[in-house]
Amino acid sequence: RKEVEQDPGPFNVPEGATVAFNCTYSNSASQSFFWYRQDCRKEPKLLMSVYSSGNEDGRFTAQLNRASQYISLLIRDSKLSDSATYLCVVNLNTGFQKLVFGTGTRLLVSP
Amino acid sequence: DTGVSQDPRHKITKRGQNVTFRCDPISEHNRLYWYRQTLGQGPEFLTYFQNEAQLEKSRLLSDRFSAERPKGSFSTLEIQRTEQGDSAMYLCASSDRGGAGGAYGYTFGSGTRLTVV
Numbered sequence: 684r685k686e687v688e689q690d691p692g693p694f695n696v697p698e699g700a701t702v703a704f705n706c707t708y709s710n711s712a713s714q715s716f717f718w719y720r721q722d723c724r725k726e727p728k729l730l731m732s733v734y735s736s737g738n739e740d741g742r743f744t745a746q747l748n749r750a751s752q753y754i755s756l757l758i759r760d761s762k763l764s765d766s767a768t769y770l771c772v773v774n775l776n777t778g779f780q781k782l783v784f785g786t787g788t789r790l791l792v793s794p
Numbered sequence: 795d796t797g798v799s800q801d802p803r804h805k806i807t808k809r810g811q812n813v814t815f816r817c818d819p820i821s822e823h824n825r826l827y828w829y830r831q832t833l834g835q836g837p838e839f840l841t842y843f844q845n846e847a848q849l850e851k852s853r854l855l856s857d858r859f860s861a862e863r864p865k866g867s868f869s870t871l872e873i874q875r876t877e878q879g880d881s882a883m884y885l886c887a888s889s890d891r892g893g894a895g896g897a898y899g900y901t902f903g904s905g906t907r908l909t910v911v
Contacts, residue, residue: 691834726885726902727837770836779825779850780889780900784836 684709689771689785696792700761704788706754706771713773713783716747718756721768721787730756730769761792798903800886806909807876814872815906819888823901826869828861829885830854831905837885843869876910883907 689706696702708716716733731738733745733754744757754771771785799818807813819826824845829837840859842850845866855861858876863869873880884907889900 687836724907726904728902729900772836777850779842779844780827781839781842781850782827782829782837782900783839786834786836 685785686710686783687771687773687785689788691786691788693789693791696761696790698761698763698792698794700792701757701759702761702790703758704756704769704771704790706756706785708752708754708771708773708783710773710775710783711752713752713775715774716754717772717774717782718743718745718754719770719772719784721770723767727770727784758790761790763792763794766790766792798886798888798901800884800903800906802906803904804907804909806911809878809910810875812872812874813876813908814870815884815886815908817869817871817886817888817903819868819886820890820901821867823888823890824866825889826863827887827889828869828871829887829902831883831885832881840871873908876908878910881908881910 687708718730719727720730721727731740733747735747737746742759746755768787768789770787773783775781801816826843828840831837841861843863858874861871883905885905886903
């Protein structure tokens with residue numbers, strides 16, 4: 684079983700749609716959680732951290748359920764520029780920031 | 795110096811050849827990481843340096859792979875006797891924080907794309 688599991692997609696949505704991505708992780712000792720965005724043939728970039736209380740950054744809302752070991756990302760009012768791969772990431776508390784990535788979920792937003 | 799620099803951006807090599815990649819981290823970052831990303835997968839951790847000390851190595855890092863960070867600044871990743879399965883994007887990242895803290899300051903370079911033919 685992979686440490687971080689995501690639906691690879693692709694998710695094809697029209698502009699303006701709301702789309703949700705989910706992710707599960709297997710290591711209950713995971714300490715911190717993130718969503719990264721990766722454009723084609725580019726490096727991953729931090730989109731947002733994820734907290735148990737839920738957090739929002741503009742059109743993006745992230746949620747963590749530690750009991751279920753489940754992480755989500757909601758994108759509202761999708762834009763063409765949101766087309767990318769979204770990587771679910773956990774930080775294992777091994778004494779340093781060892782990031783464990785899911786395979787990523789590909790989002791395609793069409794006009 | 796506004797980010798993590800990796801060189802070269804692309805490398806095509808014949809099977810069996812040795813290759814070396816370089817990473818220059820953000821200057822004030824004392825932590826440096828190497829990851830490998832194959833097509834359709836997320837990045838996978840390879841190794842971690844704190845200053846010049848290599849503190850963690852993944853099982854993915856076979857004997858053909860070696861990484862160094864001789865003065866605690868730039869790092870090199872060498873692959874000896876390359877195989878087609880080594881074809882991937884090799885990503886370097888640096889940070890100024892350790893432990894279980896946030897990813898703030900954890901910055902990736904643009905990567906070196908290796909193709910072994």
